[in-house]
Amino acid sequence: MDVNARIALLYGTGEGHTRKIADHIATHLKEMNHRVELFDVQKLPGDFSLDGYDGAIIGASIHAGNYSRAVKNAVRDYKQWLKTSPSAFFSVSLTAAEESEQAKEQVQAYIDDFIARSDWHPVLVASFAGAMPFSRYGFMKRMLMRAAGRRLEGEGDFDTTRDYEYTDWASVDEFIEQFLSHLGLAGESSGESRPSV
Ligand SMILES: Cc1cc2nc3c(=O)[nH]c(=O)nc-3n(C[C@H](O)[C@H](O)[C@H](O)COP(=O)(O)O)c2cc1C
Structure with missing residues (x-):
């Protein structure tokens, strides 16, 4: 493979935070001179194919205990490629x-269940904390997320007029480095292509 990999980054998002993480990953990879194409799984072109990519990353967020149908469909539709090529999954x-053991077990259960049902075995799996963008919520979501917010921020004067973000961006960067190392490109950031060997 060339030093400059071609990577497909597919994401499913509800309120935009998984897209923000995908954008961050794409920017970081492009700064290292890799070629990255971003796709919202809800808007994949009918003739979309992963052929020609050196690797793929799929990101999905949890809503009501589940990843989106569109992400599950994308994994189903491109499973043959995903099974035989380097791919990574990140969960949001x-x-x-949350810090508790129970929360850690819950996140692991979300991921394990998804992986088992989809029969896709990514070379790398990561879990990132998401966000509560109250400014983007309608009435129902604001009500629903107020309880989750109180759990995270404490009962006190929980403020639903502002947005909250919990993502550890350093761990996202670490995920990128780990994926590149699975592609055999750890630490590579050359501006020049070298011939494939
Ligand atoms: C209606 C709704 C339901 C949610 N349900 C869950 C849940 O069951 N478990 C969880 O850990 N997070 C839940 N979340 C939090 C989201 O996973 C988090 O806000 C994430 O950042 C959303 O990413 P997205 O904007 O890319 O969809 C929920 C968020 C919303 C708005």
Whole structure:
């Protein structure tokens, strides 16, 4: 493979935070001179194919205990490629922002269940804490997320007029480095392509 990999980054998002993480990953990879194409799984072109990519990353967020149908469909549709090529999965949830053992077990259960059902075995799996963008919520989501927010921020004067973000961006960067090392490209950031060997 060339030093400059071609990577497909597919994401499913509800309120935009998984897209923000995907954008961060894409920017970081591009700064290292890799070629990255971003795709919202809800808007995949009908003739979409992963052929020609050196690797793929799929990101999905949890809503009501589940990853989106569109992400599950994408994994189903491209499973043959995913099974035979380097691919990574990142999960985004608010449970991942909690410290308790119970929360850790819950996040692991979300991921394990998804992996088992999809029969896809990514070379790398990561869990990132998500966000509560109250400014993007309608009435129902604001009500629903107020309870989750109180759990994370404490009962006191929980403020639903501001946004909250829990993502540890350093761990996202670490995930990128780990994925590159699975592609045999750890620490590579050359501006030049070298011929494949
Ligand atoms: C309606 C709703 C339901 C949610 N349900 C869960 C849940 O069951 N478990 C969890 O850990 N996080 C839950 N979350 C938190 C989201 O996973 C978190 O906000 C994440 O950042 C969303 O990413 P997205 O904007 O890319 O969809 C929920 C969020 C919303 C708005």
